[in-house]
Amino acid sequence: xxxxxxxxxxxxxxxxxxxxxxxxxxxxxxxxxxxxxxxxxxxxxxxxxxxxxxxxxxxxxxxxxxxxxxxxxxxxxxxxxxxxxxxxxxxxxxxxxxxxxxxxxxxxxxxxx
Amino acid sequence: xxxxxxxxxxxxxxxxxxxxxxxxxxxxxxxxxxxxxxxxxxxxxxxxxxxxxxxxxxxxxxxxxxxxxxxxxxxxxxxxxxxxxxxxxxxxxxxxxxxxxxxxxxxxxxx
Numbered sequence: 001x002x003x004x005x006x007x008x009x010x011x012x013x014x015x016x017x018x019x020x021x022x023x024x025x026x027x028x029x030x031x032x033x034x035x036x037x038x039x040x041x042x043x044x045x046x047x048x049x050x051x052x053x054x055x056x057x058x059x060x061x062x063x064x065x066x067x068x069x070x071x072x073x074x075x076x077x078x079x080x081x082x083x084x085x086x087x088x089x090x091x092x093x094x095x096x097x098x099x100x101x102x103x104x105x106x107x108x109x110x111x112x113x
Numbered sequence: 114x115x116x117x118x119x120x121x122x123x124x125x126x127x128x129x130x131x132x133x134x135x136x137x138x139x140x141x142x143x144x145x146x147x148x149x150x151x152x153x154x155x156x157x158x159x160x161x162x163x164x165x166x167x168x169x170x171x172x173x174x175x176x177x178x179x180x181x182x183x184x185x186x187x188x189x190x191x192x193x194x195x196x197x198x199x200x201x202x203x204x205x206x207x208x209x210x211x212x213x214x215x216x217x218x219x220x221x222x223x224x
Contacts, residue, residue, distance in 0.1 A: 035212075042198075042216055045213065101159045103158075103159070104156030
């Protein structure tokens, strides 16, 4: 079985631009969570979606949005990029709630210039 | 947010056991303790989790204190591949559950 996949693997944007990151969960998993990891820090929770509904939101500005599709894949959108948005963006899937084991993808590394 | 505290770093020799401590003094009765690790240039991976009793799996053992305010992740024989950042995470039950990562403990393994 394929693990969690994310695309693209790397991305370079300039300030003010918008970016869309994609995640495909493990087959059969209905929950997808997004995390931001800045260099030297642990991942920080951004969103959790379960069955296409938002179940949790971290302390991130409204420039960050996400959605989950009927096939349980997910997109994370970030508008009006700032230099501080440069980070590794991780997607994790699980069969249900976060009490279940979370399976992480390799991440998308975003650099904002 | 549930918060755990861990040392910043630890060193171990290859083939020796490693004990990684974690304090979670604010834990409540239904909170689980999860451990994840992150190898260089990879996403985090699940290691083990527990509620009250000690737990074993093929990767590690988790020893939870009787008062549940601390726990220890035990790697029985460290290998070079175990060099990683290890995160101890306290998870709440509920619809808005999430993983709250701290900085973790960086484990170095000497050959």
